[in-house]
Amino acid sequence: MSAIFKKIYHHPLLSDQDIETLAAAHEKVVFEKGAVLLRKGKVANEYYILEQGLIRAFVYDYNNSEITTEYFTDDELVIAPASLFQRTPSQETLQALTDCTLWKISFDAFQILYHKVAGFSEWGRLWFTQQLFALKQRSLDMITETATHRYLKLVKEKPQIIQHVPLKQIASYLGVTDTSLSRIRKELLKASGTAT
Amino acid sequence: MSAIFKKIYHHPLLSDQDIETLAAAHEKVVFEKGAVLLRKGKVANEYYILEQGLIRAFVYDYNNSEITTEYFTDDELVIAPASLFQRTPSQETLQALTDCTLWKISFDAFQILYHKVAGFSEWGRLWFTQQLFALKQRSLDMITETATHRYLKLVKEKPQIIQHVPLKQIASYLGVTDTSLSRIRKELLKASGTAT
DNA sequence: TATATTTCTTGCCAAATGACAAGTCGCGGG
């Protein structure tokens, strides 16, 4: 039952007992496909652990088109850090792409535990640094890699997304239009066909 | 003399005495315009406080063109966090755009102080969260704002860059070519001319 | 001061990308 919490809150300074304490502050919630967990303009008051399902974050660009900024898959934290921790309106919207099972924890509960459970703040520090590195890497990838390469990387790292998500959303995540991504796929097929 | 350290290490949990301790671990260094502080492929072993001058970070894109990813101005930390903290080869190169005066601290000295000076790790945690938010904001700006708007924002926030940096480098930071940026400027002039 | 070098602008053309629309495919609901 608490397997997911052990996975998420795994840290040398967090005992099983600590993790139980943390787990007790979470509440199971379910969202249907298409449901919105956090809407643009609202201040986030909780974050989630995604037990099962697929979620995306997106923003609206200068043409008011939806641009996917992040995909969340099993055993990941679903969170809008800037909104939650700075208590500001979110620029991003969080939306379930499939039916989802999550564990929710309120910001208030988080704050209390953050000071009460010694290892928790250490865990949080680690999480923040990992987030920073991951975001930096994605930013650099958007510059240093071609859309084709980014597509292949996504296929490799989160294949379930290719299965469940409309092409248009994937394309926006990669920084191209659906038309372009369709053509990229075509080229890849041709290339792999030649190789075989 | 230690004014810059007070500014950088300002934090409720860091006393003047603490800051003196931190300051003592820094060594003054000077770089000439054009000098490289950290080269792509090398592992960073220090970070710097920029007392005076202008520095940029850049990467090479899929065409081997230089793309500026960040500008550092007075009273900022000059650092490649991913390389320094993950002990991995840097993707970014750090280069002085003007003659610079900096205060250098080695990673080893940093680590020792991080554990010795209680408030320092708190300061570090705050710094990481701020970095994360700033990077996220820049990532979103690259999506939600037009190049024109990003240019105006840069002019507003770091006007000294416009003065000292070749157009081509600014353009790459904004995600366009120098030709495009020149046209953007032209449009802005026309627009402001009409308004007056 | 004269000369060389770099930076910036601008026109022209090519290439890439996007918008739009038509057509195909596959799946689920009636």
Added chain:
DNA sequence: CCCGCGACTTGTCATTTGGCAAGAAATATA
């Protein structure tokens, strides 16, 4: 089983952006 809808592909065309090069302007150098 058939219809309808959403998803994907593909063609055409328009727009944007970039590459290139020439020239002007600014800056540095001798």
